[in-house]
Amino acid sequence: AFGSWNSIYKRFNAWSLSSKWLRIFKALSIDPDCEWEFIDGSYVKAHQHSAGAADKEPQAIGKSRAGNTTKIHLAVDSYGLPADFEITGGEVNDCS
Template sequence: MPRLMLSDELWSKLEKILLQHAIYNKPDLRMTVEGMLYRMRAGCPWRDLPRAFGCWNSVYKRFNAWSAAGKWLKIFKALLIDPDFEWVFIDGTYAKAHQHSSGAASDQPEAIGKSRAGNTSKIHLAVDAYGLPVAFD
């Protein structure tokens, strides 16, 4: 079994927030969320997600559905409790986009630009004095 990110105490707090944002309490909810966090931490392809987290495709589909519905953003905002704005640090990085990721017929803005390295998107993160994220764009 892979190393888990959330202690039982943190999971109980996060579970309450998830349930408040219309995420159903299925029996595999914790392992699904742990799989999503593992994938974000490790940066591995979805297909390489350890089997202990469940079927990679199921975890991927739930992650995409929650993202498309704006649930992850609502969860992120719910976790922002009393930030310390004595200091705010901002950092940015470029994330490489797939060569076929831009140019689709869509009304949505894509925020994908060209550089020497190919298609990229800039990501910004602001953290408070404790190093906890307060905003990302």
């Protein structure tokens, strides 16, 4: 239905590297209703081999009590639609 997994992976990866996903997100959240705004964060445990790879780009992976983790911070508008997000290392405090 969607094609081979490798074709899908290559397209997704290319869009990720070129920031196309970020541009799509920003275009869809261009006029949020911010009468009320809600912010939440969730931890995502990183794979054991995710840290330490020779990569040019810095990765949002931090050391916490749970091991290697990433934290996704999401702000939504009055209708619950995403307004903005940030990805940080798991050790980053919510109050900073």
